[in-house]
Structure formats: C-alpha cells, structure tokens
Amino acid sequence: MERNSKPILLVLLFFLNFNFLLAQSTTSEINELLRKAKQGDVLIQFSLAGLYHYGQNVSQDYNKAHYWYRKAAEQGHALAQFNLGQMLYKGIGIDQDYEKAFYWYKKAAEQGHTLAQYSMGDMLYTGTGVSQSYERAFYWYQQSAQKEHTLAQFSLATMYEQGLHVEQNYKEAFKYYKSSAEKGYVLSQYYLGTMLYDGRGTKQNEEQAFYWFKKSAEQGDVDAQFYIGWMYSQGEGVGKNVEQAAYWFNQAAKQGDAEAQYHLGQIHFLGEGVQKDYKQAFYWINRSAEQGNVDAQYSLGLMYYEGNGTDKNYKQALEWFQKAANQGNIDAQFYTGWMYSEGEGTQKDYQQAVYWYGKSAEQGDANAQYNLGLMYYKGEGILQDYNQAFEWFKKAAEQGDEIGQFYLGWMYGEGEGTDINHQQAHYWTKKAAEQGDANAQYNLGVIYYKGEGVSKDYQQAFHWFRKSAEQGYSDAQYDLGGMYFLGEGVSKSYQDAAFWFKKSADQGNKEALHSLSELKEQGLKASFE
Numbered sequence: 001m002e003r004n005s006k007p008i009l010l011v012l013l014f015f016l017n018f019n020f021l022l023a024q025s026t027t028s029e030i031n032e033l034l035r036k037a038k039q040g041d042v043l044i045q046f047s048l049a050g051l052y053h054y055g056q057n058v059s060q061d062y063n064k065a066h067y068w069y070r071k072a073a074e075q076g077h078a079l080a081q082f083n084l085g086q087m088l089y090k091g092i093g094i095d096q097d098y099e100k101a102f103y104w105y106k107k108a109a110e111q112g113h114t115l116a117q118y119s120m121g122d123m124l125y126t127g128t129g130v131s132q133s134y135e136r137a138f139y140w141y142q143q144s145a146q147k148e149h150t151l152a153q154f155s156l157a158t159m160y161e162q163g164l165h166v167e168q169n170y171k172e173a174f175k176y177y178k179s180s181a182e183k184g185y186v187l188s189q190y191y192l193g194t195m196l197y198d199g200r201g202t203k204q205n206e207e208q209a210f211y212w213f214k215k216s217a218e219q220g221d222v223d224a225q226f227y228i229g230w231m232y233s234q235g236e237g238v239g240k241n242v243e244q245a246a247y248w249f250n251q252a253a254k255q256g257d258a259e260a261q262y263h264l265g266q267i268h269f270l271g272e273g274v275q276k277d278y279k280q281a282f283y284w285i286n287r288s289a290e291q292g293n294v295d296a297q298y299s300l301g302l303m304y305y306e307g308n309g310t311d312k313n314y315k316q317a318l319e320w321f322q323k324a325a326n327q328g329n330i331d332a333q334f335y336t337g338w339m340y341s342e343g344e345g346t347q348k349d350y351q352q353a354v355y356w357y358g359k360s361a362e363q364g365d366a367n368a369q370y371n372l373g374l375m376y377y378k379g380e381g382i383l384q385d386y387n388q389a390f391e392w393f394k395k396a397a398e399q400g401d402e403i404g405q406f407y408l409g410w411m412y413g414e415g416e417g418t419d420i421n422h423q424q425a426h427y428w429t430k431k432a433a434e435q436g437d438a439n440a441q442y443n444l445g446v447i448y449y450k451g452e453g454v455s456k457d458y459q460q461a462f463h464w465f466r467k468s469a470e471q472g473y474s475d476a477q478y479d480l481g482g483m484y485f486l487g488e489g490v491s492k493s494y495q496d497a498a499f500w501f502k503k504s505a506d507q508g509n510k511e512a513l514h515s516l517s518e519l520k521e522q523g524l525k526a527s528f529e
Contacts (some may be wrong), residue, residue, distance in 0.1 A: 030058060032225040037068060045072040046080045062093020070164075073104060081108035082116045089119075098129025108461035109140060117144035118152040134165035145176060149296030153180035154188045161191070161200075174238060181212060189216035190224045197227070197237075206237030206356065214416070216511075225252035226260045230321030234265070242273030244272035253284060262296040267462035269299075269308070289320060301323070304336070312408030325356060333360035334368045341380075342369070350381025361392060370404040377416075390417030397428055405432035406440040413443075413452070422453025441468035442476040458489030469500060477504035478512040485515070494519065 001328030028164035030051075036044045049068035066087055072080030085104035086183035102123050108116035117140045123129055123175045124137035134512045138159055144152030156177035159247030160169045174195050178187035190211045194202050210231050229248035232241045246267050252260030265285035268277045282303055301320035304313045318339045324332030334345035337356035340349045344463045354375050360368030376385045390411050396404025409429030412421045426447050432440030445464035448457045462483050481500035498519055504512035 013279060013436075019303070033476075037071070040075070040078050042068065042072050042075040043078075045069075045075070046077050049083070062087070066093045068171070073107065076107075077243035078108045078111040078116070081105075081111075082113050084117075085116065085425070097333040098123070100129075102129040109143070112143075113146050113150075114147045114149050117141075118149050118155070121152060134159065138165045148179070148183075150180045150183045150185045150188070153177075153183075154185055154191075157191065161195075161366050170195065172201075174201030181215070184219075185220050186216050186219040186224075189213075189219070190221050190227075193224065193227060194222075208237075210237035217251070220255075222252050222255040222257045222260075225255070226247075226257050226263075227264075229260060229263065233267075242267065253287075255473070256291070258288045258291040258293040261285070261291075262293050262299070265296065265299070271318065278309030280309075289323075289421070292327075293328050293480045294324050294327040294332075297321075297327070298329050298335075301332060302333060312378040314339065316345075325359065325387070329362075330360050330365050330368075333363070334365050334371075337368060337371065341375075350375065350475065351383075355380040364399070366396045366399040366404060367392075369399070370401050372409070373404065373407065386411070386417035388417075393487045401437075402435040402437045402440065404434045405429070405435070408442070409421040409440065409443065413447075422447075424453075426453040433467070436471075438468045438471040438473040438476070440481075441465075442473050445476065445479065457513065458481075458483070458487075460490030472507075474504045474507040477501075477507075478509050478515070481515065482514065485519075 001418045005130035033044055033048050033051075037048050040444070047070065049065045050056070051058050051070065053062065053065035066084070069084040069087065070079045073084045075179065081104045085101045085108065086092070087094060089101035102120070105116045105119045105123065106252050109441065121137045121140035122142065124133045124140065126132065138156070141152045141156040141159065145156045153176045156165075157173045157180065160166060160176065161173035171299070174192070176353045177192040177195065179189045181192045193209045193212035193216065196205045196212065198204065201349045210228070213224045213227045215233070216226045225248050229245045229252060231326065232248060234240065234244035246264065249260045249264040249267065249431055253264045265281045265283070265288065266271055267280035268284065270276065274280075282300075285296045285299050289300040297320050298361045301317045301324065303309050304317035305318060306312065318336065321335045325336045333356050337353045337358075337360060340344050340356065341353035342348070354364045354372065357368045357372040357375065361372045369392045371391045373396065376392060378384065390408070393404045393408040393411065397408040409416050409425045409427070409432065412428065413425035417430065426444070429440050429444045429447060433444040441464045444460045445468065446452075448454060448464065449461035450456065462480070465476045465480040465483065469480045477500045481490055481497045481504065484500065485497035486492065500514065501512045501516045501519070505516055
C-alpha cells in the first residue's frame with residue numbers, strides 16, 4: 001500500500017569546534033585573546049567567536065560572535081564561514097539574510113566542509129536565498145554524502161527515488177537510504193522499509209521491510225508506526241498479531257495519522273485484538289473522517305445510519321456519505337442515492353438519487369446499476385427510458401446481481417427495451433431464481449408452466465412455484481394451490497390446494513379467496529379441517 005511522500009527536511013545543525021580550554025580563561029587571558037585576535041590570529045578569532053556565542057566565561061554576545069566569525073571567515077576559516085552562514089540563516093544576533101548565508105556556506109563548502117555542502121544542497125533544493133536548482137543541489141548533496149553525511153545521503157536518495165535532475169534510479173536510492181538508515185536516521189529507515197516492502201531497487205523482502213519500519217517506528221515516525229500496524233494486521237513480514245496491530249495503529253493514531261485512526265476504529269468495531277467497542281470505533285473513525293479520510297467518512301455514515309456507537313441519525317449519515325461520495329467512494333455514492341430516493345435524512349429527491357446512483361453505477365457498483373435501471377424503468381427523476389433501463393439491468397445482471405437478473409429476464413420476456421427473446425428471458429430468470437429471488441422463482445415457474453423459451457414442464461413449474469411460495473410470495477402460493485387442485489406436476493391434493501389457497505388469500509389475493517370459496521361450495525370440507 002502507498003503512503004504520502006515526505007519532503008526533504010531542511011535540517012540545520014549548529015557545529016562549533018574550538019578549544020574548550022579557552023572557556024576556563026580568566027579575564028586577563030580573555031584580554032590577551034582579544035589582543036591576538038585583533039592582530040589577525042584566525043584560530044583565536046574563531047575560538048573567541050565561539051566563547052561569545054555560547055557565553056563561555058564571557059557574557060553571551062551574538063553581535064561580538066558574529067563580528068569575530070566574520071573576521072575569521074574573511075581569512076578563509078571554513079568552520080567560521082559555516083558558523084557565520086548559520087547565524088545569518090537563522091537570524092542569530094543579526095538580521096536574517098538567506099543570500100548572505102548562502103554566500104558563506106558556499107565559501108565553506110568549496111573548502112570541503114561537509115555540513116556546509118549539505119546546507120548548500122538544501123538551499124538550492126528549496127530555492128532559499130538562491131534560484132532553485134536541482135542540478136546544483138544534487139552536486140552538493142553528493143559531495144556531502146560521499147563523506148558519509150547522514151542527511152545528505154537521505155536527500156540524495158530522495159532525488160534518485162523521485163528522479164529529480166537525475167534519471168530515476170531505485171538502486172542508488174536504496175543504497176543511500178540504507179547507508180543513512182544504518183546510521184540511525186529515522187526517515188531513511190522508513191523509506192528503506194518502503195523500498196523493501198515494494199521491491200524497488202532491491203528484491204522484495206517483507207521481513208527486512210518490517211525490521212526497518214520497526215526501527216523507524218520506535219523513534220516515533222508516524223508513517224512507520226502505521227506500516228507496522230498494517231503488517232501485523234495482515235501478517236506481512238511477521239506473524240499476524242491483531243493486538244500488536246492495534247498497539248501500533250494506536251501509536252500512529254495518537255499522532256493524528258488519519259489512516260491509522262480509521263484502521264484502529266475498524267479494529268474496535270470488529271473486536272479484533274481488542275474488546276469490541278462501538279463507542280471507541282466511532283471516536284477514532286470520526287477523528288479520521290474529520291481529516292478527510294474517505295473510507296472513514298463512509299464508515300462514519302454507516303455508523304450514523306445504523307446507530308452503532310452513536311444515536312441513529314439519518315441527517316448526519318447523509319452528510320458523511322455525501323462527503324465520501326464527493327471524493328469518489330463508490331459505496332458512499334450508492335448510499336447517497338439510496339437516501340435521496342427514500343427520503344432518509346432529507347426530502348425525497350429522485351433527480352439527486354439518479355445523479356448519485358449514476359456516479360456509483362459508472363464505477364461498477366451492481367446495486368447502483370440495478371437501482372439506476374429501475375429509475376429509468378419507472379421514469380423517476382429522469383425521463384422513462386426502457387432502453388437505458390435494459391442496459392443498466394444488464395450491467396448489474398452480468399455482475400451477478402439477482403434483482404438485475406430478474407428485471408433483465410422480465411424485459412426479455414416482455415420485449416421492453418429489447419426484442420422479445422424467451423430463451424434469454426428463461427436464462428436470466430433462472431439465474432436470479434437460483435440465487436433465491438422469490439419473484440424470479442415465481443416467473444420461472446410461469447415460464448415452465450407455459451413453455452416459453454423451454455419445453456413445457458409442470459414438474460419444474462411446480463418446483464419453482466413451491467420455492468417462491470415458501471418465501472411468502474402470494475401469486476406463487478395461489479398457483480401452487482392450483483397445481484395441487486388440478487394434479488399438474490404433482491399428485492392431486494385438495495387439502496394441499498386449500499392450504500396454499502388460504503396462504504395466498506390471507507395476503508389479500510382475491511383469486512385465491514374465490515378458489516377457496518369454490519372448494520367449499522363443492523363440499524370439499526375435509527380440505528379445510
């Protein structure tokens with residue numbers, strides 16, 4: 001899985017290298033140092049600057065520190081040039097001035113100062129105090145990295161990975177990430193883990209990926225903590241351990257990682273590795289959703305819709321479904337369409353329902369395709385169009401949606417949106433019937449009874465009428481009673497006929513009620529006992 005890339009960090013380290021014995025100097029000795037510094041002793045100038053900088057045995061005075069660093073820098077002292085660049089970059093004791101900082105970094109870098117070379121690379125990379133140039137940034141990062149500078153190696157690796165100025169080269173990126181990671185740099189450890197996880201620049205190795213993610217995670221890197229949680233949850237590179245997954249997702253979630261918050265919420269919702277707790281699930285999913293995580297927004301909508309971890313609230317459910325739907329979540333688009341079509345949390349709005357069903361249907365959601373087809377079929381929220389209805393039912397049917405299959409079979413049988421085709425009507429109706437759809441089971445019984453697209457077969461008709469009747473479908477109950485009465489596809493039985501006629505009549509079927517009356521008039525009292 002992918003995570004967002006992190007930018008190269010501009011990390012400025014302040015380095016001071018002077019004789020700390022000077023820090024123990026007496027006042028008279030300080031005066032002697034000042035005399036020598038004024039005479040141009042470059043080492044004394046640099047050391048004196050350090051004393052003033054840190055207030056060692058003298059009052060801290062950034063202006064004097066800047067003055068003596070400059071004096072030493074002008075004589076070519078590389079460390080003084082670098083430290084002067086730092087003071088200018090940070091605005092310590094002097095107005096911040098990126099251009100002058102760059103000037104002095106460059107002086108030090110050209111003398112081989114490793115930190116100055118790295119700092120040059122960063123300023124050129126970001127275009128701070130100088131025109132941005134990936135080419136020149138790459139050069140200076142490379143100079144510093146060759147001297148094993150940890151951050152320069154990380155920055156160089158990033159440029160190789162992203163193909164900035166140089167041709168994208170995962171092997172070189174891997175090499176520099178590894179060198180920096182082995183020195184303990186947290187971001188390099190994370191990115192080295194991603195390369196091992198994905199198999200970029202090296203053979204895929206989930207065990208090694210886990211090792212480096214854990215190194216980074218233990219230093220507090222939020223993305224690495226997420227990955228460790230993910231790998232524990234999936235059993236990738238380590239034995240599956242949902243309790244550990246919950247622990248690491250929690251670590252990342254507390255730092256505000258939206259994906260970790262969502263997954264932690266799911267763990268609490270399902271009760272995997274932790275006790276099932278809908279309120280905790282709601283808490284973390286809500287936090288993730290508020291950061292814009294689309295899966296969390298959809299899940300939060302469901303929790304409001306079903307009343308899990310919070311009071312049922314259709315208005316809130318619709319609000320979160322719509323947020324996720326606007327980000328393209330296929331399920332949220334379906335639910336948004338559903339709520340508009342049913343008037344849940346809002347006024348009924350068939351046009352909005354058509355719009356959102358359409359969005360979801362175009363992404364391939366079978367339920368949305370069926371519902372969109374139904375709206376075209378009925379002309380709800382859009383002009384009635386059997387051809388469009390047929391096309392959307394067909395898309396849903398081909399994905400195995402039983403209601404789509406039923407309607408497709410119906411349209412073939414009736415010639416709506418297509419030519420009459422009894423064979424296709426039988427094919428799709430049977431598909432739906434075999435999935436347990438009561439309407440389709442009844443229609444399939446009718447097809448066998450009449451012999452439309454197949455040979456007439458009363459036994460098959462009886463079979464499918466009974467399947468539908470047992471699910472409470474009134475017309476099937478009535479026709480099943482008729483088959484018992486006539487002895488079609490089954491041995492004649494007035495008692496069974498009466499049983500099914502009554503089942504249907506109890507649901508308000510007038511024909512069934514009439515048939516029951518006829519049975520009574522013919523004196524078949526035993527059928528009702």
